Amino acid sequence: MERPANSILTIFGASGDLTKRKLIPALFDLFQQKLLPEKFAVLGVSRTEYSDESFREKMASGVKESRDQETPQSETMSNFLKHVYYESIETENTDEYIRIKKRLENLYREYQAGGNTIYYLALPPDMYEKVSLNLKQQGLQQQNESGNWKRIIIEKPFGYDLTSAIALNHKLHEVFQEDQIYRIDHYLGKETVQNVLAFRFANGIFEPLWNRNYIHHVEVTGAEDNGVENRGRYYDKSGALRDMVQSHLLQIVGLIAMESPPSFNPTAVRNETVKVFQSICQMTPEKVLHNVVRGQYMASEIRGEKIPGYREEKNVPSDSRTETFVALKFYIDNWRWGGVPFFIRTGKRLPTRVTEVVIHFKRTPHRLFRSQYTSYSSGNKLIIRIQPDEGILLNFGMKLPGAGFELKEVSMDFHYSDLADIYLPDAYERLLLDCMMGDNTLYARADAVEACWKFITPILDTWKENPEQKIYGYPAGTWGPREASDLFEDKNEDWRYPCKNLTGQGEYCEL
Numbered sequence: 051m052e053r054p055a056n057s058i059l060t061i062f063g064a065s066g067d068l069t070k071r072k073l074i075p076a077l078f079d080l081f082q083q084k085l086l087p088e089k090f091a092v093l094g095v096s097r098t099e100y101s102d103e104s105f106r107e108k109m110a111s112g113v114k115e116s117r118d119q120e121t122p123q124s125e126t127m128s129n130f131l132k133h134v135y136y137e138s139i140e141t142e143n144t145d146e147y148i149r150i151k152k153r154l155e156n157l158y159r160e161y162q163a164g165g166n167t168i169y170y171l172a173l174p175p176d177m178y179e180k181v182s183l184n185l186k187q188q189g190l191q192q193q194n195e196s197g198n199w200k201r202i203i204i205e206k207p208f209g210y211d212l213t214s215a216i217a218l219n220h221k222l223h224e225v226f227q228e229d230q231i232y233r234i235d236h237y238l239g240k241e242t243v244q245n246v247l248a249f250r251f252a253n254g255i256f257e258p259l260w261n262r263n264y265i266h267h268v269e270v271t272g273a274e275d276n277g278v279e280n281r282g283r284y285y286d287k288s289g290a291l292r293d294m295v296q297s298h299l300l301q302i303v304g305l306i307a308m309e310s311p312p313s314f315n316p317t318a319v320r321n322e323t324v325k326v327f328q329s330i331c332q333m334t335p336e337k338v339l340h341n342v343v344r345g346q347y348m349a350s351e352i353r354g355e356k357i358p359g360y361r362e363e364k365n366v367p368s369d370s371r372t373e374t375f376v377a378l379k380f381y382i383d384n385w386r387w388g389g390v391p392f393f394i395r396t397g398k399r400l401p402t403r404v405t406e407v408v409i410h411f412k413r414t415p416h417r418l419f420r421s422q423y424t425s426y427s428s429g430n431k432l433i434i435r436i437q438p439d440e441g442i443l444l445n446f447g448m449k450l451p452g453a454g455f456e457l458k459e460v461s462m463d464f465h466y467s468d469l470a471d472i473y474l475p476d477a478y479e480r481l482l483l484d485c486m487m488g489d490n491t492l493y494a495r496a497d498a499v500e501a502c503w504k505f506i507t508p509i510l511d512t513w514k515e516n517p518e519q520k521i522y523g524y525p526a527g528t529w530g531p532r533e534a535s536d537l538f539e540d541k542n543e544d545w546r547y548p549c550k551n552l553t554g555q556g557e558y559c560e561l
């Protein structure tokens with residue numbers, strides 16, 4: 051593979067969790083595979099005081115913890131760490147960016163990077179605007195005529211609602227052009243998410259069925275088995291709808307529902323996904339009442355272990371009405387998908403951690419076999435498993451051997467783990483490399499982010515304006531409120547449950 055041009059990666063918020071746990075380990079993996087530029091450096095920036103050496107030590111421990119490296123002081127590790135530097139500044143103070151400028155100029159010379167820089171904002175979101183303006187104050191965003199480039203990566207959340215997302219985009223555009231802005235959603239860096247494109251558009255047999263004539267409904271689940279852990283303060287202001295649906299899960303819907311782009315280039319692919327978001331039927335207060343179910347996990351006991359309820363978590367108010375679970379039904383108003391319901395479900399403290407898409411095909415028009423009413427009752431299902439155990443399964447009915455015509459659901463499956471010698475890169479590896487190459491296909495464009503918020507914001511507004519709208523308590527370790535199943539009009543339909551409820555004992559209730 052062609053290697054990216056020499057460049058410097060400047061990480062703001064380098065003392066934080068994301069840098070240590072995700073970014074530096076991903077860069078180390080790229081370094082080991084010789085995929086980084088020939089000459090490349092990382093400049094960590096944040097307020098905490100570190101020397102280059104003490105920062106390197108902290109990063110080495112991050113790689114060790116996240117990649118299970120036995121020998122972080124190996125030759126490769128120490129060669130990698132030689133490329134890592136640190137500068138402590140008061141992030142909000144414009145004048146201190148002069149020091150960043152000087153440091154970068156030295157690094158450009160040393161690494162023959164010609165002024166190429168990526169600024170990665172691994173910071174709390176309320177700092178994005180300030181830092182980009184500070185960069186502008188010192189001219190650090192300028193690309194010169196000799197073809198050097200400046201790019202900025204910002205982490206989700208991209209705004210808090212439609213108004214704040216538009217305002218943030220506006221502020222970023224005062225400093226950077228849209229093609230310099232890389233809004234990272236690490237879900238799009240996952241192999242299985244990208245494989246949706248290959249699966250759909252590199253195979254002739256699925257696409258003819260991929261529409262309202264053959265698909266009954268589409269289900270997207272993003273389940274987490276952990277609670278909010280030490281993110282209570284952030285999570286309570288966010289909730290499941292903002293945290294998971296607005297970004298990750300809608301991005302997946304975009305790839306599932308898009309039309310084939312005319313070519314595989316960033317603009318063409320992103321033009322098609324944004325059309326999907328713009329075609330989603332808007333929610334009204336009435337629709338929110340009937341098509342959205344929210345819940346919050348309650349204390350329970352799982353295999354003898356007491357699990358605290360959401361309101362007992364650190365930094366969560368004891369009367370919080372933030373949803374830790376949300377399930378919704380919506381439609382995409384276009385020729386391909388008219389009338390096909392899309393269901394999204396996500397939550398914390400569910401029985402397992404799984405992200406998957408299930409395409410439910412319509413049933414046969416005529417049920418020839420008696421057992422089609424019993425043991426094998428549903429239509430064919432295509433399951434795209436995004437994590438864990440990444441793979442694709444196609445479910446169908448087969449006759450059980452022996453007398454009669456008893457049917458059983460069986461599957462044809464592909465697991466990435468079967469490709470024993472194939473290395474499955476981490477999502478950040480892929481996305482960082484893409485940014486270095488100037489490929490923003492897998493990054494969210496401003497119009498896509500705004501279209502997603504346009505769909506989500508009426509739900510948030512309805513909840514805010516009608517606080518009496520129900521929020522259901524569900525015991526930790528179960529698949530969320532039972533009311534989520536009521537979203538299916540046909541009582542024979544339900545969500546797919548990749549595993550059973552845990553033995554958790556607790557109460558279902560209305561909060």
Ligand SMILES: NC(=O)c1ccc[n+]([C@@H]2O[C@H](COP(=O)([O-])OP(=O)(O)OC[C@H]3O[C@@H](n4cnc5c(N)ncnc54)[C@H](OP(=O)(O)O)[C@@H]3O)[C@@H](O)[C@H]2O)c1
Binds near residue numbers: 064096097205206
């Ligand atoms: N961690 C993850 O796995 C993850 C996943 C997805 C998205 N994200 C997003 O990535 C960003 C960074 O996440 P993180 O987990 O690394 O966050 P973090 O550990 O809480 O914060 C990152 C760094 O930002 C700096 N910072 C905090 N408050 C600041 C302030 N008021 N002014 C200036 N600097 C400040 C801190 O460094 P100093 O105090 O040293 O300046 C801190 O180390 C966030 O936007 C988060 O939503 C994180």
